Amino acid sequence: SAHFLIDREGRLTQFVDTDRKAWHAGESALDGVPDVNRFSVGIELEGDEVTPYTEAQYETLLRVLEELRAAHPRIRPERIVGHEHVAPGRKRDPGPLFDWGRIVGWAAGRLG
Template structure:
């Protein structure tokens, strides 16, 4: 993407909610998409807690679990809610703080790469390890990933991975409830509405 092209930083089908938890990438490279799953409190869906976490507005005394995480400074580029709504927190040309300590075998350059925040995009799916994700979420995810692949030539379906794959001793998301085969099949289909 050229430096004067700003059409790829804001997804036109997302509600914008800026997170302060981001900074400049060390280079213009965007070559991996990392899928995550999040529910706050754990196992509960809907509500404003996820957006509050990503914008440093989570109230620690609203739930015992919130007291454990309210100090965290984390974000993702996107969140896809259970109903398929997409929320964008960080411009895609910026580095979101989503991957943490991470490493990934890049088959294109035959090397183990670390610090994936530097060159990845983070997509959070509202969910957990055991609850199936919704059809609306898969539809929204496929639409978003196609849009990202059209804007970043390094991206293709082989460069979409899960948080568990890049931080296997720390993370399990998006978890066994995420149907990778279904997602890849939908991504390769002509019509996203035909899921």
């Protein structure tokens, strides 16, 4: 399960309240702390490894990140990561077509 899904048209679906644990990361760790599911919000993007993510998906993702930041002011830019970062070798998403530069740029301007 995940907290949110953003489809290719940018539509947002929420599956789990953000104050509850979702099971999106599985066996994982961030900064040496295991079980990322305990302290994270999982945002899934509909996609595959051959089709770039859409502008609508990025717009919705940035809106969700903005709302999460308002609700949780202690979110730090370096904590916005993909499954590939918390479960390397086991998970590959969002993958090489995801524009991390765009997210890092947004985070530096908003959260830095």
